């Protein structure tokens with residue numbers, strides 16, 4: 001999503017507004033920023049820091065602690081391959097390898113054409129269908145390495 | 157309100173949804189419309205039935221006919237035969253061992269030994285409809301507490317039930333509540349721990365998605381008992397459906413006067429907020445969770461002070477797990493004695509387990525405490541997938557341990573597991589067969605805990621890293637015998653010197669596999685061999701020439717073309733170039749390729 005600097009500032013101020021003078025807002029604010037831009041962009045962090053008088057270092061301290069936050073742009077489609085226990089014992093490593101081979105995407109990285117980002121995750125809560133992966137918000141279960149390419153082809 | 161002669165329950169839980177339950181639901185509605193049955197038959201989307209592997213699951217009431225693996229194309233037949241003509245469709249029913257159709261829910265072995273309390277509504281009601289919850293005696297417990305009981309009486313009832321924390325620790329819930337109730341101060345919080353980070357567990361998710369009001373009601377009862385007027389549900393962001401359902405449920409409950417100000421005209425106020433977690437396993441630890449709600453890095457802090465004295469924003473707070481809260485309404489409505497009549501002497505009631513791995517029927521099961529592992533794995537789970545040999549079961553997630561076939565007859569209770577090196581934990585049960593390598597499993601868990609260690613204390617941060625390096629060394633065939641001693645030494649050090657539960661339990665999977673499967677470690681070290689054939693670095697594939705029919709299929713499928721040869725001279729694998737992908741092994745129609 002491309003926003004002009006002015007539009008972005010406006011949106012960020014809207015996100016911050018309900019949290020002025022209240023505690024506990026940093027994580028929801030970061031979640032909203034990421035929802036807005038797909039990642040936690042530095043110019044937005046600067047605005048949050050100035051408006052809420054929270055040092056940049058503290059904001060980055062929180063943002064880097066949680067796996068959910070990304071500091072660089074991400075792909076159009078997010079592939080989350082489950083590496084939880086139930087999936088591991090049913091061969092999820094082979095699924096992960098197949099995804100890497102098909103997309104050329106490194107773990108926790110993004111392809112150059114910004115088509116895919118790949119994140120191994122621990123348990124998607126659908127262990128009954130192990131091995132499982134999530135592409136954007138769609139769950140795919142009972143995967144086989146051979147089946148991966150057909151699934152990925154649906155996401156351009 | 158129209159009266160319906162039949163209800164068709166379609167599971168819309170995560171598992172079934174990924175198998176196109178949404179399309180089945182839509183098709184049911186259009187088919188009923190087409191057959192002019194929409195006024196007689198109601199389609200109800202429900203939460204998880206626990207048998208996700210056989211999804212999408214459809215149950216028709218009043219008969220209780222259980223259909224599984226229902227496809228969109230099966231719907232016209234189902235509607236015409238069962239709902240129009242009253243003839244249940246055998247072909248879509250669950251097939252037991254004898255391959256005869258099992259018409260009724262209750263007769264399926266998977267459900268036979270279960271006793272559903274925390275899961276009583278999961279799969280039976282539409283979780284987005286508060287009236288269906290109320291129709292199944294929902295909010296009766298809260299009404300009873302507010303109308304007839306003092307806060308102290310509520311706490312006494314929970315104590316009497318013997319309920320213990322289902323989040324892993326097993327601390328007696330009533331006792332915990334009494335600590336928080338005894339703390340002075342006008343402002344207190346109750347918190348629901350819905351972080352469920354244990355990889356291989358999804359019971360909390362199913363409760364939140366399938367029966368959110370049970371959690372809200374439990375929390376309201378707890379808040380009344382402890383004198384809190386505000387609560388938080390800390391839910392993983394990876395559970396988007398659960399978060400949506402919780403928001404809906406809170407809004408509805410407020411509308412009905414069951415949450416908010418002056419609940420049921422009792423003068424009691426209780427407001428509830430939802431906080432989304434941001435993806436850190438350690439945030440499931442209670443002090444880290446509270447730091448995270450406050451917007452800080454989620455790092456544990458030493459206790460005391462305990463949350464009951466100084467918790468969220470330094471106010472007395474009480475935190476319980478989703479399943480713990482979900483049991484509370486029924487303890488109030490049916491009485492503590494009723495709950496205490498289930499289970500064993502010291503472990504009362506039931507526990508929900510997520511049965512996964514190499515069993516025939518994976519899924520969620522709720523069983524009385526004291527049940528044997530064998531009953532869960534073989535009676536409910538139907539035994540091992542593809543009739544392979546049972547090897548081990550990992551109980552308690554990354555904090556737990558691997559048990560062997562010698563322990564299959566141990567009754568599962570809070571007391572029986574620790575002497576064996578395992579814990580009840582949150583209820584993950586991962587079954588493993590002969591193809592799973594126990595050293596690899598230990599390495600897998602340590603990789604997880606090492607990555608999730610928050611790094612605050614040295615024994616956990618550095619100790620787990622060293623242990624992981626040793627395990628990687630063994631898995632790659634470069635281990636030495638002294639590494640085993642070192643692993644044990646480090647494991648005990650990390651266990652005893654870490655600040656929080658993560659470090660204190662991280663070595664458990666390593667220590668139990670060393671205890672029960674030491675021979676597998678030794679095979680890796682002494683013979684450079686992985687007996688299960690799982691550790692890739694130690695694998696090699698060879699064509700058994702006497703069995704090879706020279707069909708060439710393996711050569712055709714090898715992704716790196718490293719099986720030279722031809723139909724006449726035969727084929728051999730070039731071990732130098734082989735990337736050990738295993739394709740040839742699975743493709744060979746004559747089992748002529750050996751792995752070892």
Ligand SMILES: Cc1cc2nc3c(=O)[nH]c(=O)nc-3n(C[C@H](O)[C@H](O)[C@H](O)COP(=O)(O)O)c2cc1C
Nearest residue numbers: 321322323349352353440441442476477480657658
């Ligand atoms: C590293 C770590 C992770 C934890 N994760 C969870 C969790 O995901 N869910 C949970 O309910 N309890 C978790 N716990 C246990 C909580 O700290 C706490 O004991 C529990 O929420 C108390 O609720 P209960 O008494 O109802 O079990 C975790 C503990 C540790 C040390």
Ligand code: SF4
Nearest residue numbers: 611612613616656659
């Ligand atoms: S034991 Fe590990 S996770 Fe817990 S506080 Fe120490 S470093 Fe952090």
Ligand code: SF4
Nearest residue numbers: 714734735737738740
């Ligand atoms: S294991 Fe894979 S790479 Fe090796 S020979 Fe077989 S197909 Fe080829």
Ligand code: SF4
Nearest residue numbers: 704705707708710744
């Ligand atoms: S697939 Fe099996 S039988 Fe056919 S050539 Fe290869 S090893 Fe021989």
Ligand code: FES
Nearest residue numbers: 082084087124127
């Ligand atoms: S372990 Fe993969 S979904 Fe739970």
Ligand code: FES
Nearest residue numbers: 167169171172208
């Ligand atoms: S999601 Fe349908 S049975 Fe579990």
